[in-house]
């Protein structure tokens with residue numbers, strides 16, 4: 728399966744890109760950090776493509792998808808994973824923060840999808856987007872309000888694409904607490920979080936049972952994404968939620 732994985736330089740996207748390649752997929756890994764992508768491609772194995780892409784730049788999205796499609800000989804599947812979540816109270820979330828969160832988490836997904844849709848229309852392929860439990864399953868977590876709002880918007884955007892392109896399988900994968908791999912594969916999501924604010928909001932997340940008390944092994948997520956793509960030609964899978972089973976008190 729000719730698959731483009733966006734956000735494949737670290738964390739869950741890297742694990743998914745490497746995991747799909749190891750399961751026999753012909754994969755293109757996209758993100759901004761070239762060295763990290765090269766390293767991921769080595770883990771993924773021979774034939775894996777690396778393409779630089781900044782999803783906040785429309786021209787970069789178009790050029791990257793064109794390059795990936797040319798290298799793969801078409802696109803059967805798109806996996807969109809980029810997501811940022813600055814830790815800030817809403818009252819402190821300025822316009823630039825709202826913009827950057829939406830540019831990466833929502834608009835970038837739309838731009839990449841628009842570039843990939845002609846290829847997916849041709850192959851009758853599928854597209855998968857990593858969303859978050861905080862956008863739909865739980866209420867928005869204090870300190871991560873802009874992030875939760877953006878993931879709810881992403882969820883709706885996936886529905887909107889499906890409405891206009893019913894020949895493509897669009898799936899949102901709602902993810903709960905998940906550990907990335909080790910080293911470069913480790914999630915960079917909480918990097919730069921203010922530790923004082925973290926100390927303030929974390930007990931609230933715990934008291935409201937937003938955290939499951941355990942981290943899901945990323946291999947479960949990779950297996951679920953693979954299953955969705957593998958059956959994409961026959962099944963419609965609008966949404967799945969993949970989260971660790973809560974630890975009983």
Ligand SMILES: NC(=O)c1ccc[n+]([C@@H]2O[C@H](COP(=O)([O-])OP(=O)(O)OC[C@H]3O[C@@H](n4cnc5c(N)ncnc54)[C@H](OP(=O)(O)O)[C@@H]3O)[C@@H](O)[C@H]2O)c1
Nearest residue numbers: 734736737738739758759760781782809810905914915916
């Ligand atoms: N980790 C969890 O427990 C968890 C739980 C629920 C949902 N999620 C979702 O899973 C996704 C991945 O999270 P993660 O924890 O793996 O985060 P991560 O380690 O920070 O990875 C984010 C990836 O997105 C890429 N990216 C960010 N901005 C980009 C841009 N402008 N252009 C292109 N690529 C960009 C990064 O690559 P470059 O910086 O190299 O561009 C990186 O490869 C996110 O959407 C997150 O919301 C994660």
